[in-house]
Amino acid sequence: MAGGAKKKSTGQASRIWGSLRTLWQEKHLILFKAEYTFLVAAVLWFLEIGINVWVIRKVAYTEIDWKAYMDEVEGVINGTYDYTQLKGDTGPLVYPAGFVYIFSVLYYVTDHGVNIRMGQYLFAAFYLINLLLVFRIYHRTQKVPPYVFFFVCCASYRIHSIFVLRLFNDPVAMMLLFGAVNLFLDGRWMLGCGLYSLAVSVKMNVLLFAPGLLFILLWEFGLLKTLPKLCLCAAIQLLLGLPFLLENPVGYVSRAFDLGRQFLFKWTVNWRFLPEEVFLSRYFHLALLGAHLLTLLLFTFRRWKRPGESVTALLKDPANRLQPSPKLTANQMVLVLFTSNFIGMCFSRSLHYQFYVWYFHTLPYLLWSGGVKKLAHLLRVLILGLIELSWNTYPSTIYSSAALHICHLIILVSLWLSPPITAGQQGGNRESQEKPKRA
Numbered sequence: 540m541a542g543g544a545k546k547k548s549t550g551q552a553s554r555i556w557g558s559l560r561t562l563w564q565e566k567h568l569i570l571f572k573a574e575y576t577f578l579v580a581a582v583l584w585f586l587e588i589g590i591n592v593w594v595i596r597k598v599a600y601t602e603i604d605w606k607a608y609m610d611e612v613e614g615v616i617n618g619t620y621d622y623t624q625l626k627g628d629t630g631p632l633v634y635p636a637g638f639v640y641i642f643s644v645l646y647y648v649t650d651h652g653v654n655i656r657m658g659q660y661l662f663a664a665f666y667l668i669n670l671l672l673v674f675r676i677y678h679r680t681q682k683v684p685p686y687v688f689f690f691v692c693c694a695s696y697r698i699h700s701i702f703v704l705r706l707f708n709d710p711v712a713m714m715l716l717f718g719a720v721n722l723f724l725d726g727r728w729m730l731g732c733g734l735y736s737l738a739v740s741v742k743m744n745v746l747l748f749a750p751g752l753l754f755i756l757l758w759e760f761g762l763l764k765t766l767p768k769l770c771l772c773a774a775i776q777l778l779l780g781l782p783f784l785l786e787n788p789v790g791y792v793s794r795a796f797d798l799g800r801q802f803l804f805k806w807t808v809n810w811r812f813l814p815e816e817v818f819l820s821r822y823f824h825l826a827l828l829g830a831h832l833l834t835l836l837l838f839t840f841r842r843w844k845r846p847g848e849s850v851t852a853l854l855k856d857p858a859n860r861l862q863p864s865p866k867l868t869a870n871q872m873v874l875v876l877f878t879s880n881f882i883g884m885c886f887s888r889s890l891h892y893q894f895y896v897w898y899f900h901t902l903p904y905l906l907w908s909g910g911v912k913k914l915a916h917l918l919r920v921l922i923l924g925l926i927e928l929s930w931n932t933y934p935s936t937i938y939s940s941a942a943l944h945i946c947h948l949i950i951l952v953s954l955w956l957s958p959p960i961t962a963g964q965q966g967g968n969r970e971s972q973e974k975p976k977r978a
């Protein structure tokens with residue numbers, strides 16, 4: 540008995556020693572082999588703890604929307620449930636009910652919004668949770684070489700600013716979104732849809748992921764089994780908004796889900812090269828909407844759907860389709876979701892500085908998923924750098940906006956040129972389809 544335990548212990552020690560020896564032998568490749576994603580991500584995550592503390596202590600906080608958030612939720616706390624009567628010093632409350640509940644908690648934790656430093660440390664925690672969720676997605680997919688993760692966290696001034704120096708609600712929505720994506724990858728669909736709906740209730744930008752999510756749900760389950768998940772999303776929105784719907788339903792829906800809200804030209808990051816009258820034109824907005832929908836349809840029919848199969852086949856139960864539908868891999872699901880959101884960003888009526896967090900953490904994945912073989916590592920990093928520069932140019936210029944659109948166009952074309960996500964699938968279990976790939 541003792542001999543068996545000793546032999547087992549010796550075997551474990553040998554495996555550990557073998558792993559360490561392999562790691563030392565391949566130390567020059569750690570930053571380039573996707574299988575070392577976990578190791579590099581762990582080091583960077585712990586480094587980010589110190590970086591966030593340093594930023595909070597050494598860089599001045601800038602008030603933009605925090606006071607307005609606190610004024611808005613204070614109105615609800617004081618008993619006002621009519622959305623048309625809720626406002627802050629920057630304008631009316633324009634976010635759904637989930638925002639109100641989450642920021643009401645922050646209101647109390649930060650001494651009615653006065654303790655800014657406490658709020659900064661809470662948002663630093665949100666940043667670290669968000670980064671952990673993002674790294675887990677990259678670890679599951681193993682698509683991107685680990686050295687790129689330095690640009691995903693440590694090198695972005697704007698993202699740190701959005702989280703811990705501005706305290707916007709956008710990071711909260713994205714943290715919940717990435718939590719939902721992790722649940723989808725784990726096959727926990729109902730929980731994932733519930734968390735996704737909660738993310739939408741904080742800020743509507745999360746709806747940009749909705750077309751991709753709908754495609755995935757239909758692929759995995761067919762229409763009948765997808766409906767309960769969609770009903771759950773709707774029920775959560777209804778439940779969260781119930782106090783406000785009972786008070787003034789029209790006021791709540793028109794304010795919290797206002798898709799036609801006008802943006803100010805002076806804050807735009809992506810359309811600075813246009814005349815202001817064009818930027819404000821409804822015809823321009825309709826053209827962008829049309830281009831957005833057309834691009835989504837093209838990707839759905841030509842890049843996501845299985846070649847030669849009717850899109851109506853997705854409405855059927857997977858077991859009843861003419862061609863059996865294998866489960867989507869983690870890479871396929873992430874690519875559809877991230878591409879769906881990216882298309883929305885490309886055709887957005889306006890992008891403000893805090894909107895950078897809407898797609899920042901997805902950019903490396905999209906760049907390394909494209910179908911342009913000549914898009915070398917250095918060029919991909921250059922594109923990331925140009926995008927970062929565009930978002931850090933304040934105020935935006937004709938050149939920074941143009942550079943941003945050029946980078947978006949390169950990524951979009953590269954994604955279009957990649958093979959259809961389901962090309963070559965021959966069935967089989969998910970584990971066999973997700974063998975780690977070297978970048």
